[in-house]
Amino acid sequence: MPGLRARLWQAGLLLGFLLLWEWASRTGRIDPFFFSVPSEIAKRVWRWFATGEVYPHLYVTTAEMLLAFAIGTLLGVVFGLWLALAPGVAAVLDPYVKALNAIPRVVLAPIFTLWFGLGLLSKVALGVTLVFFVAFFNTYQGVKEVSPIVLQNARLLGARRRHLLAHVYLPAAASWIFSSLRTSIGFAVIGAVVGEYLGSAAGLGYLIAQAEGVFDTTGVFAGMAVLMAFVLALDALVGALERRLLVWRPKEGGGR
Amino acid sequence: MSLLEFRQVSVAFGDYVAVEGVTLRLAPGEFVSLVGPTGCGKSTLLNVAAGLLAPSRGEVLLEGKPLKGLNPLAGYLFQQDAILPWKTALDNVALPLVFRGLPWPEARRRAMAWLEKVGLGRFPRHFPHQLSGGMRKRVGLAQVLIAGPKLLLMDEPFSALDVQTRQLMENELLRLWQEDRKTVLFVTHDLEEAIALSDRVVVLSAGPRSRPIGEFPIPLPRPRDVAEVRLTPEFLRLHREIWELLRGEVMRAHAGA
Structure with missing residues (x-):
């Protein structure tokens, strides 16, 4: 954890940046039409929440994102475990995994819109294609890096396959999976927002696209600010969960 | 009947023959140490006994029956933390x-x-x-x-510990072993440790193609204290006698390395 001193610097930096932006916009050094003004953005965000007009959009984006996150992670972990524990299957599927992962996901959005419609499902699908690979590669790597000594020991102590899965492979992969969760959240948001941006009737991405359509930069920045705060909150949540579940890990750079 | 028996066991990794023609019997309740220079295939033999490694030739008998797959009677204490x-x-x-x-x-x-x-x-x-x-x-x-487990396999379990902790652990091991006398196959490169703990010390030749070249019964009375027993004349006599044989192998291992 950073100390109080670092915290003050962090707050100061943000404040300084916002003040500079505000001052530059108000004095005409930068064009408010293109860059908006922080106080206006804050007012817009405030109005969104005060009138409640942002809630349906926030709700839709959250739902899409959480679904993409959960489904993508689950599939990724399951496939990661499977391929890591079945090297034969992994050898066969390897080029396909690489090929699928090579597709820039944005180009899938139109296809998913055709397949799944303009609603929630097409955004979830887009998010899943992003989240899946992060969880998959991390789980695969985590399982591959289990210490062979620990594994042999567990087997000699009588562990069967399901015991190994529950007590050796999954916990060993957990720190990898957790680090992937934090990346995944970002990807789930990208999936949801990009999907909305390209075609939808609700969500923060839709909100931003609408604002952009009428050259309302304040609206665009306000949407971005809400998204940012939202992702940070989720990230903190996963971080807290991680600290709880990985208590067994030695603290970095300290202790025995 | 022996609890564990190696019969003409050879283990090769590709062209490299680690151990060759090893024959060794462990009676129930016996504490046997394998000593030998580094790289003489001591751990290989333990892995064979545990069923983690299948011999290239020969066989391992467990209570008279050929061992297939993991050894169900064995507990294995690894050198590293496991x-x-x-x-x-x-x-x-x-x-x-x-x-x-x-x-x-x-x-x-x-x-x-x-x-x-x-x-x-x-x-x-x-x-x-x-x-x-x-x-x-x-x-x-x-x-x-x-x-x-009826059989305890130990692969230099205390080699990473400092001397005091090590003697403490050795005494602890003897105390626990005294309670129900499991069969123990203990691998170490430390001759003093081997003598202080065992009923019998088996010396392996330097690798490759390592095999037992000498067996020494250790008639020191039990219960023993590993620190005190080292000072008895009998211990010193045994140490001199076994070292005589072991030294040549250590030299050979050095020359090879």
Whole structure:
């Protein structure tokens, strides 16, 4: 954890940046039409929440994102475990995994819109294609890096396959999976927002696209600010969960 | 009948023959040490006994029957830490019972008794990284013993510990062994440790193609204290006698390396 001193610097930096932006916009050094003004953005965000007009959009984006996150992670972990524990299957599927992962996901959005419609499902699908690979590669790597000594020991102590899965492979992969969760959240948001941006009737991405359509930069920045705060909150949540579940890990750079 | 018997066992890794034509019998309740220079295939023989490695030639008999797959009677204490870093000391010890189908509460209750036996009654909730090297070894020992193996395989288990902790652990091991006299196959490169602990010391030749070249019964009275027994004339005589043979192999291993 950073100390109080670092915290003050962090707050100061943000404040300084916002003040500079505000001052530059108000004095005409930068064009408010293109860059908006922080106080206006804050007012817009405030109005969104005060009138409640942002809630349906926030709700839709959250739902899409959480679904993409959960489904993508689950599939990724399951496939990661499977391929890591079945090297034969992994050898066969390897080029396909690489090929699928090579597709820039944005180009899938139109296809998913055709397949799944303009609603929630097409955004979830887009998010899943992003989240899946992060969880998959991390789980695969985590399982591959289990210490062979620990594994042999567990087997000699009588562990069967399901015991190994529950007590050796999954916990060993957990720190990898957790680090992937934090990346995944970002990807789930990208999936949801990009999907909305390209075609939808609700969500923060839709909100931003609408604002952009009428050259309302304040609206665009306000949407971005809400998204940012939202992702940070989720990230903190996963971080807290991680600290709880990985208590067994030695603290970095300290202790025995 | 021997509990464990190697019959003309050879192990090759590709072209490299680690051990060749090893024949060795362990009587029930016997404490046997394998000593030899580094790289003489001591750990290879343990892995064969554990069933982790199949011999290229020859066979291993367990209570007279050929061993296939993992050795069901064996507990294996590895040189490196092999306990699970994500489980507490108590859960690590309880784990073998859970693998056998016991519910966690019952397994933990019995594990607590074993933790106390190895002197860790005050640390059930500590994770391995919070324990010292010696304490982790004790957890490992309790974890292996709770499953009730008839055969204990030990691969230089105390080599990473400092001298004091090491003697403490050796005495601890003898005390626990004295209780129910398991058969022990103990691998070490430390001749003093081998003599102080064992009923019999087997000297292996330098690798490759390593094999037993001498067997020495250790008639020192039990119970022993590993620190005190080292000072007796009988110990020194045995040490001189075995070292005579071992020295040549150590030299050869050095020349080869």
